[in-house]
Amino acid sequence: MNRETLVDPKTQKSNKVVAGVCAAFFAGMIGMAYAAVPLYAMFCKVTGYGGTTQRVDQYSDRVLDQKVTIRFDANTTGGLPWKFQPVARDMSIRIGETAQAHYTAANMFDKPTYGRATFNVTPELAGAYFNKVECFCFTDTTLKPGETLDMPVVFYVDPDIVNVPELKDVKTITLSYTFFPIEGVKPVAAAPQAGPIKTNDNTDGNLGG
Known part of the structure; x- marks a missing residue:
């Protein structure tokens, strides 16, 4: 004798609700995955999380007597056939002082x-607290065979860094760039003009003279 299993209507409704919630959660997770990269990049730019530097349009209005050493690191990845390196490996600047490295x-x-x-x-x-006024980051760059390009970066260290307990005694900050290959022909961006700065040969000068 066959017996039919009767399902309580309330149980059926409950199962449908659970299935709907699961589907919505799954769709939401997919949407978050697509949004995660740009949101994370925005978060890093605003907070400096992950060592992301800040882009600013003006120079510091304060310069402290306290000095910090800036070290410069250069790397390539993905088989890019470039010789990429800093002109000077490090420089000593006062906190809040605008400087230029190449x-x-x-x-x-x-x-x-x-x-x-x-x-x-x-x-x-x-x-x-590492503020870049001008830099070559995220700029599509084309180099002809054998061509060498000078790439300046203008920056300063925000004086507010001395108010951060974890950073007040920091003596050295490392700025690291990594070039990776891209496809397509793009013009090399010209270096913008800037005001008085300290160069990596410890002399004052002007960008674009």
């Missing part, structure tokens, strides 16, 4: 190659 990139290949740079600062917490 990197150079040379294409070692017999054809035009294309790259784009990302960056970070260590200690990571210092990223929120």
Whole structure:
């Protein structure tokens, strides 16, 4: 004798609700996955989390007597055939002082190659106080065969860094750039004009003279 299993209507409704919630949660997770990268990048730029430096349009209005050493690091990835390096490995500046450093990139290949740079600062917490006025980061760059390009970066360390307990005794900050290959032909961006700065040969000057 066959018996039919009767399902309580309330149980059926409850199962449908649970299934609906699960589907909505799954869809939401997919949406969050697509949004995670730009949201994370925005978060890093605002907070300096992960060693992300800050972009500013003006110079510091305070300069402290306290000094900090800035070290410069250069890397390439993805098989990009460039010789990429800082002109000077480090420089000592006063906190709040606007300074200029230079990197150079040379294409070692017999054809035009294309790259784009990302960056970070260590200690990571210092990223929120490392302000770049001008830089070559995230700019699509084309180098002809054998071409060498000068790449300046203008920056200062926010004086408020001395008010952060974890950073008040920091003596060295490292600015690191990594160039990776990209496709397509893009013009090399010209270096913008800037005001009086300290260069990495410890002399004052003007960008673009």
